[in-house]
Amino acid sequence: MKHHYWEPPIALYLFLGGLAGGILFLAAIFNSFVVPGYAEVFALPVLVSLACVAVGCVFLVIDLGQPGVFWRVWTTSKSIIKWGATFLVIAAVFALLFFLAFIGDAWPVFAGMSDFLKPAADFFLIVAGFFGLCIMMYTGIMLSTLKAHAFWATPALPVLFTISAISTGCAAIVLSIGGWPAVISLESLVVSEIVLEILHVVDIVLVVAELIVLLTMVLSFAGAGNVTAKAAARRWVRGSYAGLFWVGMVGLGLVVPLVMYIGGGHSAAATLVAPILVLCGGCLLRFMVVNTDDRAEIPGENRYYNRVAKNDAEFITKWTYGDNQF
Amino acid sequence: MTEISKTSSGLKGLVCPDTESTEVDIHQDGVTMVKSLCYFCHANCGVLAYVKDGDVIKIEGDPDYSNHGGLCCRGTSALLHVNHPARINHALKRVGAKGEGKWEKVPYDQAIQEVADRLNQIKEESGAEAVASAGGTTRTDDWARRRFLNQFGTPNGFHNALLCWIPTFMAETCVAGWSPFETDLASARCLILWGMNPGASTLGGMDGYTDLQKNGLKIVVVDPRYSETASKADLWLPLRPGTDAALALAMLHTIIYEGLVNWEFVGEWCDGFEELQEHVAEYTPEWAAPITWLDADQIRQAARLYAMNTPGCIQWGCTWDQIGRASTTGSHAIALMRAVCGNLDVPGGDGMPGPALNYLTDEEMELNECLPEEQKAKQIGSNKFKLTSWPGYQLISDNAKRTWGKTLPTEWFCEAHGPSVFKAILTGDPYQVRALIVNATNPINSYGDAKMTLAALKKCEFLVVVDYWMTPTALFADYVFPAAGALERPTIVTHYGATDSIMGGRRAMQPKYDRHTDMTFWRKLGLACGQDPANWPWETEEEAYFHILQPLGLPGVESYNDFVDFYRMYYPPLHQNKFKTNGGFWTPSGKVECNSTILRELGYPGMPTYIGCIENEIDTPEIAEEYPIVLTTGGGFMPYHHSEHFQMQGIRYLYPDPYFSINPELAEKLNIAYGDWCWIETRRGRIKMRANVEPEVHPNVVFAPRGWWFPERDGSADLDNPFGCLESNVNVLTSVDDEHCDPMGGSWANRGLMCKVYKCGEYDKEYKKEDTQFSIPGSSSEPGVTVMPSDQKLAREPIPFEKPQPTEAVPEGYEWVWQNNALYQKDTHFRLDESGWLINPRTKGYYDAHTGWRYDAANECLVDDETGKMYTMDREEIVFVAGVRCYPGEAAAPFEVPENLTWNSDKGYVTLGDLPYVYDPNSGWLLDPETGAFHDANYGWLYDAATGHLVDESTGKHYDMSYAPVEE
């Protein structure tokens, strides 16, 4: 069977898009409902999310066969990819506006613009947060609508991706809250600490939820149902992906950070190592899911594609028409 | 799409891919359609070529030809083939060391002259026989090569013919006077496809089989592999490779001893049936079962199916001629099977076309009379494999000329033994062959014992290659000539000059670059060697083919292209049951010879005697112990043909690596998984291929496909294995040892070999120099020449044969044929009848034995066909006056004379009075000898055709036909 049409850039894009969405979503929630009035502590996390969106979009575009005409993505109204791209752009624009409202603190040159934007900063973050949520859900829904791939075509996948996105967003905020370019006052420092405390708990909940959804999805696929999904899930559980899955994703990506979060208190393990592990776990999840693009095999298909020439076979590039040798 | 291209044309080339429609419009102005034929395999499917400005822009299968518009991978790729960047486009002269791959492009004619000078020099020094020529599968006429060789004076032309049909053809001709090879499936009830896989070789045929099968035709497939064809068969006989002879004999036994023979046919048309019955008594199905690995019942079932569903056909399969020493005995038994079931030359049976009587055969184009007798005797291999070389050919050909009036071509049917020629290059035995012209073949991949062949080609003093590609053979050439291929040449199908029908296709375009067709090559070379230009009158194939076709006298055909445009194919009217109209078969005795006299005369048994294939568990247990697995090679497989098309990327992409088939049971035992690279080793060497683990073969059989080489590699980089031509080449495994070759036909052993198979190990996965070492014949561990080929004993000692002496003196000018105790006139091959008349065996017409004049029964006279003059039965010339036969000197007229006329015995005709007119007894009119005008027999009045009146010339009066005067 031919597969892996989508290559690593797409997996990275899905991870970074979700991560950006998670950061924006959480920042908006905290800024609006939990600790209103201290928007400057979220300037750096939003910058991180902007960077994620930018890098993600670069990956998305270079994976295209024709990167030069990426704008064609907005040609039709129906396709889900178009909606994803729209969400990304809107979220990115408002996140940028939010960030610009604080850049004046670091670079006085922009002070005028920052002062102009600052009154609307909360609004910008709300809009960005809303579309951040859309992005998180979109990454999962997009894959789950491709029903040719049994492992993707499950409602659990958008849930999993969304939880994972918020969880990684959490981790990213933990790592980046309350820094440059905003001038951090003592009050905002305190707010940061409060947010960190809350995020600590939130991430514990999210990691547990992610663990449950992930195991439910994979193990239920592995146990029963669709032949193709079963084969794929078995690869995860005890096949070639088992090491990555159990040690990498479940172990290092979820259980270890969970233990650190719960038992680590304010140690470096809980505040630095655990979030990084969560981020790596989220990234690994996207890679593994994107690579598990198993289609139901048409009998004999695998044999056929295994036998045809690989693209690096010598004869493929040996002769060019119009280029006579003798 | 056109509209969009316009709107976004600004972006085109910048960011958009080129999206112009890839479709070639064949309806545009200036496009003409040419009816051509495919040239990539023997099926020669019909092709329609669309030509614009002298270049073919597109091809399609011809829907009105036997392929019904179908074209396989190979045919479809014809245009890519024509324009392939690796094609040889100019004559190349070697400038570096042999094999170095350094060439100088020289003008074609200059290269021809240089080659001719060298060939003439060699002929001067060592005799013409020191020049040999190897061929492959020219499709289908190759008389030009023989025309050249005959005039040059060498008997050493050869093809792979011995592996392909020719020994079978000769054995069958010994039995029935021609090979029954044309099936008439529409009326057949049963078809045996024996050792043949049309599903991967001749797709045009497979289509027909499938259609007819749907309408009730029973198809039996005999194949050790569950082939494409076997997968569609009604009955599949998966025999052990190489045991076809045992199966055929057991089936023959079953048919005879179960009384399933066609007694009427056998009684009337078969000679020596009782002998045969006795001879095959021991070949029971139970005897054959352990040899063939089939059940005795399976064999019986197949025999009954064939014998009880007559008429039926057995389609010839290449396998018959590739089993080495067991080859011809098998096809001989099959020939007898067809005969005793009465399937020869009948509707629905195996058609025996005979030579073309209405147009020129290939043999008539070959100038065989130019080759001196002493040169024929020097033909390499003719002392060993007599059936397919001059000794056997001469007997068969003389008989054919006697019975049919024409004969088989010497090309294909009378050739040097290829492997023996290669051995002669290496050993100088029986004499040194110094020059080899290789045309249309890559012997390293196509002939047996590839390592030995490679060594011979490297050693050959002067090697000339005509080819499309830089093959491993061409790499060692002194001169390489570019060959024109499909679409660049007209193609005729005469089934190698062995049939009476003809099909034709036109040249779609002139050869590109400096490429030339085969005939042009031989013609130019012949003229440059100093051959008589009168013997090479045709500048193009079209002219030559028209010369061949002209005797047909088809209306409206003024050129070869006319024939293709208006007719495309010609079949003679009488195509079946010819033996009945002919009054016998075309053998010496006029019957189907169950105990062939020609074979006996050549020193071979006249009836098929079982002989095992070269390596098997029963005859050679010591070999089977070390090499326990049975290997079958040589089978064709899509999408390649022989060693061709490995350069065609679109085809190669689908099948990039060589795969051999192995049963999962055996693979498990040998720890081999699908796709693993494995070594296959016989006593002669080893090759590597990837494993196709699939239960399509017996658990102790492996099937390895033929032809593999790797044209994408740098040939000069490894001269021990150029282009990887040995690495995966099954011919490394095959045997051409004399004692392994068929003693009659000389075919070498491709099938039924014993091998071992093992996975390529970590330290043993590269083809090494040691793997390329060879021996003649020796073992693979003992390199070098160990035994001279002529020291080899024949597999079967010739049976001493003494020709019976005639009981009466043979008159001068006649020869006596002992088989039917008859005298034949030497030049004409007319038989002297007991009545004293000569009889033309073809027309059954009588000829006067003294003068050779033909007897004309209608007119009771003799006719000299050369002058057209007629003679009385007393051989006196018959006088005609005004077209009326006269009888001078007769006392009375030999016919009734009207009363008013008188018999003139001096002049021998009847007159009216003194009038100078001659009475014609047939019409009842008087004829004026001077003007030929008609006159009335009563009055002598002139008949005026314009008015329908009789005119009295003396009075000028007119009368009507009842003598009543007509008023003016």
Added chain:
Amino acid sequence: MTRYVMVIDQRRCIGCHSCTVACRTWNKLPLDIVYNPVVTEGAQGTWPNVHKSWQPLLCMHCENPECVPCCPSGASQQDEDGTVWVDPQKCLSCKVCVNACPYGMRDASHLEDRMHRFVRKCTFCRDKRQLDPSAQPYCVLTCHQKARIFGDLDDPDSEVSKLIGSVKTERLFEEFGTDPQIYYIPELGGKA
């Protein structure tokens, strides 16, 4: 109305790959693009009780294609006669349609210029039919075995209509709800 469909007679197919090569030759496809692979699992069973059949594949030209609505640029589209095709002028090769197809019958070549790739698929030889509306696809014309039959399902007199009406045919992966329009006449009268 016209609805082009193809009937594939597996009873006749012998796996010669002629259709594959004819298609790639005349549609001038890059080497790694195969519109119509002919796949087989090889001989099945235990020797000598084996059977074998071949399955020629191509785009199913579904009535309800997965690959069309997912396309963001509108390049992947369906004609009124049912032909599903990709307009290279519009395609940006995001490969979402490639992933959407349950039959794996689309791909972009990896041998072409990295910046100018587009998704390709079988078009029932749309270009050819535009020049000559009565034309048959190349894979159909070249088939010696006449195992591929192309025609208009809405025409009750067409060969495909008659075959589909009279012989038991099967379709691939009907469970996806794509309503594929390639009808297979299986070798053994049903899935073995």
